[in-house]
Amino acid sequence: MAATMHAFADGAELARKLADNVAASLAAAITARGTATVAVSGGSTPKRFFQELSTRDLDWAKVTVTLVDERFVPADNPRSNHLLVAENLLQNKAKAANFLPLYQAAASVEDAAKLASDATATIGNPFDVAILGMGGDGHTASFFPGGSNLKAALDPKTPRGIITMEADGAGELRLTFTFSSLQDAKLLVLHIEGDSKKDVLTKAEGAGDEAEMPIRAILRRAASPVEVYWAP
Ligand SMILES: O=C(O)[C@H](O)[C@@H](O)[C@H](O)[C@H](O)COP(=O)(O)O
Secondary structure, eight states: OOEEEEEOSSHHHHHHHHHHHHHHHHHHHHHHHSOEEEEEOOSSTTHHHHHHHTTSOSOGGGEEEEESEEESSOTTSTTOHHHHHHHHTSSGGGGGSEEEOSOOOOSSHHHHHHHHHHHHGGGOSSOSEEEEOOOTTSOBTTBOTTOTTHHHHHOTTSOSSEEEEOOGGGSSOEEEEOHHHHTTOSEEEEEEESHHHHHHHHHHTSSSOTTTSTHHHHHHHOSSOEEEEEEO
């Protein structure tokens, strides 16, 4: 499915517009079935968008927020995506939302992935909204080049759920939704900012293996249209 580029003058305008569109998608889901789900990414890019979305007026008590991926650290660790979301999205009106963490206090990251898969299976699929980021190496979610479970993560036959990932560029051990869990979100967004990330996207849209730039799996094989939100 081709990607559609939505370019904005700056990050503030992008955050406002993306928050409006995500809020509209969530409100439509609530109208249609009484609940809504959104999976968001961590990193530095989404902070301003989270803060904007937190102010939007919708029935947040009917929304479940979860993470596209998580570092295998507890929520009080500064590297935690849960902490990032708690401090920036689950505030203001969005404070009433339900949050489903991926991190689980378990004996191993594999045990945590199983627990997280079981927990996240309860919210249904596909996601109403999934917001992906992208690293400078072309990773998205925790689909890192050279990742320990990259082949399985990108395999469309791998069942929906959470799997583990270990990679040089990942820092901590990771917990990540699989490609199959994310690729059919009703609103599938790739949120990137800066000229260098735009150059990375251009390279990813060219020829080359998915394993070299895993974002290619989403750009080339996602069932849903990929909506790219970019600002300089
Ligand atoms: O846990 C994470 O870090 C994210 O889920 C990851 O996939 C992120 O989206 C990219 O690494 C981009 O991160 P930046 O926004 O910081 O460039």
